[in-house]
Amino acid sequence: MKKGKENGVKVEVPRIFPKGLKIFIIGGGRACKALLETIMGDASMEVLGLAEINPEAEALPLARQLGIPIFEDYRVVLDMPQVDLILNLTGDKALEEELRDLLKKRGRQTEILGGLGGRLLWGVLGRKDYLAWTDPLTGLFNVAYFYRALEEEIERGMRYGSPFALLFMDADNFKDINDRLGHLQGDRVLKAIGDAVASSLRSADIAVRYGGDEFTAILPETQVEGAVKVAERVRKKVEGLGDSLGVSPLSLSIGVAVFPLDGVTAEELVRRADWAMYQAKKMGGNRVFRLGVGKEPPAFFRVEDALSLVSQKGEKDKFHRSHSEVVSKFSVEIGKALGLNRAMVRLLRVAGALHDIGKAEVSFGEGAWDYKEHPLIGAYMLRHVPYLRGIVPMVLYHHERYDGKGFPKGLMGKQIPQGAQVVLLADKLHHFLEHEPQWRVGDLLKALDEAEKDVGAVDPQMIEAFREALKSRPQDQLLLAF
Ligand SMILES: [Fe+2]
Ligand SMILES: [Fe+2]
Numbered sequence: 001m002k003k004g005k006e007n008g009v010k011v012e013v014p015r016i017f018p019k020g021l022k023i024f025i026i027g028g029g030r031a032c033k034a035l036l037e038t039i040m041g042d043a044s045m046e047v048l049g050l051a052e053i054n055p056e057a058e059a060l061p062l063a064r065q066l067g068i069p070i071f072e073d074y075r076v077v078l079d080m081p082q083v084d085l086i087l088n089l090t091g092d093k094a095l096e097e098e099l100r101d102l103l104k105k106r107g108r109q110t111e112i113l114g115g116l117g118g119r120l121l122w123g124v125l126g127r128k129d130y131l132a133w134t135d136p137l138t139g140l141f142n143v144a145y146f147y148r149a150l151e152e153e154i155e156r157g158m159r160y161g162s163p164f165a166l167l168f169m170d171a172d173n174f175k176d177i178n179d180r181l182g183h184l185q186g187d188r189v190l191k192a193i194g195d196a197v198a199s200s201l202r203s204a205d206i207a208v209r210y211g212g213d214e215f216t217a218i219l220p221e222t223q224v225e226g227a228v229k230v231a232e233r234v235r236k237k238v239e240g241l242g243d244s245l246g247v248s249p250l251s252l253s254i255g256v257a258v259f260p261l262d263g264v265t266a267e268e269l270v271r272r273a274d275w276a277m278y279q280a281k282k283m284g285g286n287r288v289f290r291l292g293v294g295k296e297p298p299a300f301f302r303v304e305d306a307l308s309l310v311s312q313k314g315e316k317d318k319f320h321r322s323h324s325e326v327v328s329k330f331s332v333e334i335g336k337a338l339g340l341n342r343a344m345v346r347l348l349r350v351a352g353a354l355h356d357i358g359k360a361e362v363s364f365g366e367g368a369w370d371y372k373e374h375p376l377i378g379a380y381m382l383r384h385v386p387y388l389r390g391i392v393p394m395v396l397y398h399h400e401r402y403d404g405k406g407f408p409k410g411l412m413g414k415q416i417p418q419g420a421q422v423v424l425l426a427d428k429l430h431h432f433l434e435h436e437p438q439w440r441v442g443d444l445l446k447a448l449d450e451a452e453k454d455v456g457a458v459d460p461q462m463i464e465a466f467r468e469a470l471k472s473r474p475q476d477q478l479l480l481a482f
Contacts, residue, residue, distance in 0.1 A: 021045050024077045027089035028052030028070070032059035035089070036066065048083055049076065077110075078102055088114030135209040137187060138194030146208040149218055150266045156220075157259050165219040165227030168255040168273040169197065169234065172285035174213035177247050189250065192241055200234040211389075215252075216273070224290065227256050231288040239286060251286035253277050262291070270384060271297050278380065297380075323430060328352030329479070330426035330444075337469030338422070338462065348422055351394035355423045357381055358395070372407045375399055394419035398427065403456030413459075425451060425458045425466070442475035 025032055028050055036059055039045045050063050051074035063070055074095065077086055088096050096114045103110055133145040141149070153164050171193060178186035190213060197215050198207045206218040217234075219227055231254045242250030255277030263269040275297030280289035291297065331352035335345040358378030359371075379396035382388045397411060397420035404412030432447035433439055445467065452463055 022082055022084045023047050024049045024051070024080060024083045024086045025089060026051045026074045026077075026086065026095070027091075028054070028057035028059040028063065029089065030058050031089045032057075033062055035087075036062050036068075040066065048080060051076070074099070075102070078106065078108075081108065083110055086110055086112045088112060090114075135194075138191055138209045140194050140198060140215070141206060141208045143208065143210050146206070146210065146216055146218070147266060149206050150269070153218055153220060154259065154264065154266060154269075158264070162221055163223050163259055163261075165222040165224070165230075165256060165258045166269050166273045167215075167217040167219065167227065167231050167234070168210075168257075168270075168277040169215040169217070169231075169252045170277055170281065171213035171238075172251045172253055172281065173249060177250070181247065185247070189241075189245060189247055192245055193238055193250075193252070196237040196241055197234055200237050201230065205230070222258070224256070224258050224261070227258060228288055228290065231256055235286065235288055249286075253280035253285045254288045255280055256288060256290040258290075261293075267384075274384070275380070323434075324353045324356065326430045326433075327355060327423060327426045330429050331422050333444075333479075334422045334425055334462070334466050335419075337466045338418075340418075344419070347390045347394070348419055350388065351391040351398075351419055351423055352426055354378065354382065354388075354391065355395050355398045355427065372399075376408050391419070393417040394423050396420070398423040400424075401457045402459050405456065418462075421459050421462055425462060428454065428457065439479045440475065441470055441473045441477045441479060444479060445470050445475070 023045060025035070025047060029052075032050065032052075036047070039047070047063075047066070047068045049069045049071055050059070051071045052060060053072050060070060077083055077099070086099065088099075091114075093114070096112055100112055103112075133141055135142045150166070156162055157164060171189075174186065174189065177189055190209075193213075193215065194207070194209060197217065201207055201217055201219070204220050208216045208218075210216045217230075219230060222230070235252050235254055238250060238252045242248035255273045255275065257263065257269045257273035257276065259269060262272045272291050276289045276291040279291065280287045283289070328349050329352070331348040332345055335348040340348070356374060356378065358374035358376065358381065375396050375398055379392050382395060383392045394417060397406075397409070397416050400406035400409060400411045400416045400420060401424075402413060402416065402421065404410055406416075428451040429444060429447045432450040433443060436443065448463060448467055448470070451458065452460075
């Protein structure tokens, strides 16, 4: 894994193989040469040796250049216990069988890939970079590539003083299109937006599908006016797409940020471009916006920062600390009662702790914020933290109600992510128990009866499942004490 880290934006570059796969290659011909060329400079793979009997074989000069030890007899691999994978590129089946036998006798588990397997691996490796950096639906670059390119652009900017711009683009009515016409049509629309973005940019620009219906672009050597011009071109093109695809209205909200005026780190630039996009959306969408100087978007955090913020707040205000702790604890209990898997329960633990992070006392710039915006602000704070993306829907929708009367979107029934309903129920339970010094399973059951009186807030099946699970436990079992 290659990691880039910039004030909390941690970039995990995906790789097909786990770090440090150690290979031994048999056969130094053309296939070997091509393979070495492909994996050159790739820290996730290490060639520990190459066996080739012909001193004129094609791959040998490159192997020497790369410092790979060359052997005449492939049996040396038997004395190399650190090798994970033997790759037989000779096509000699008998050799493979012999090696397999010898390895077995020595109790070694080393894999041997030959024949079709070897060719397949070579084919995969050849396409590896392409696959790792692109989005399969649109063919644009993916988010991993985006952060890598952004870091490179920043480095260039720092060194040579060259400006560049960042665009964040989000389809305004994509959810409607998906709901109305289905996901297949939705994918067609995303592909068309991707094409429109790519064809409106210049050849040096980098077009990226950030995820879902979000796109970004890096525009090298571009200042504010140039960036706004390009963004307008993209906006117009997508506006015109709706009719031709029969999905009108279709439009983009675009946020613009420029280096170095709006920031000199990936985190600052992404945050400002993203927040500008959100403002464009709030103004009704289908527009390009750049955040004015002095206007600060909310910060987003690493999970450690977020948790420490929550607990710092707790020292000042007991209710809030206990609120996030309790909602976290109850969310886990509910998740287990629903039979959710461990990964999901783990997400619930964090979502419960951070669900009200949008209320945290961070600098939001001027103006008061509406209470109803806290789920949205929380989601914005968390969504660029790669390993917290899973909790974003839970935070964003934790005030949606099963009857459709919640906020911010008014989602209804099963449209609401299950995790968000879990957090809402946990939140409600705490409100009925907040003045008690300690709670037992029986207290939770009583609180559940109270929560149920707010008909339409939480999925009744969820309440029922939780009740059943609580009933089967010792009623005086202590859950939490303060
Ligand atoms: Fe909340
Ligand atoms: Fe809450």
